[in-house]
Amino acid sequence: MTYNEIIDCLYDLQDKDKVVFKAKKLGIISNNSLGIYHKDLKVIAKEIGTDNQLALQLFDSGIYEARLLCSKLFKPKDVTEALMEKWVKTFENWEICDSFCMGLFSKSDFAIAKILEWSERESEFEKRAAFATLASYCMADKTSDNGLFEPFFSVIKRESNDDRIYVKKAVNWTLRNIGKRNVDLNRRAIEVAHEILEFESKSAQWIAKNAITELQKEGIRMSDYPRAIYRIPIAKIHEA
Structure with missing residues (x-):
């Protein structure tokens, strides 16, 4: 699937009622969200496979669900400190925080260093990222x-x-x-x-x-x- 095809697919799945449900019932408050459940994004990600360049394009789209897809398409071993810092500063809820931490950060070469660094951050989701990464790293290593x-x-x-x-x-x-x-x-x-x-x-x-x-x-x-x-x-x- 191309970038444009994926974006079209996401808009086809758009459901504003789910945006409201996720915010009210799950505490997932997000900007520019289309209202697509995580399980449905996993199906799309499986069909696409890993693709770093496509993942970066999707993140930069600013669409919440496209950013979640980024965490599923990017290869963990190719993650850089610069990307980790770019991404962690955008986390606005536990869902996207945990998706990146469990899928990418805990499997990266910089996991331990970032856990220590982020644990001292003041931002709620940057600090959560430290512990979500460590919680996943415990089982991955x-x-x-x-x-x-x-x-x-x-x-x-x-x-x-x-x-x-x-x-x-x-x-x-x-x-x-x-x-x-x-x-x-x-x-x-x-x-x-x-x-x-x-x-x-x-x-x-x-x-x-x-x-x-x-x-x-x-x-x-x-x-x-x-x-x-x-x-x-x-x-x-x-x-x-």
């Missing part, structure tokens, strides 16, 4: 040892008092995902959650309680990354 992830606990603790909904949800998401990486990080994440529980802010209290509930529940789905080290059956983990 199957080979790094615990030493790579343990320093992020201090970042999580530092930002756990941010009461903005899309920041605190991402901080919680990250804590839970690190804790699901393997049995040792699970135990450490629970310890960190109890440390956060000592903070007085409502956001910290929510982050900690939710993480503890999730990380201690029976039958929790846990990975064993890096696999060369963690080969303990999940059943035995719960017996420990």
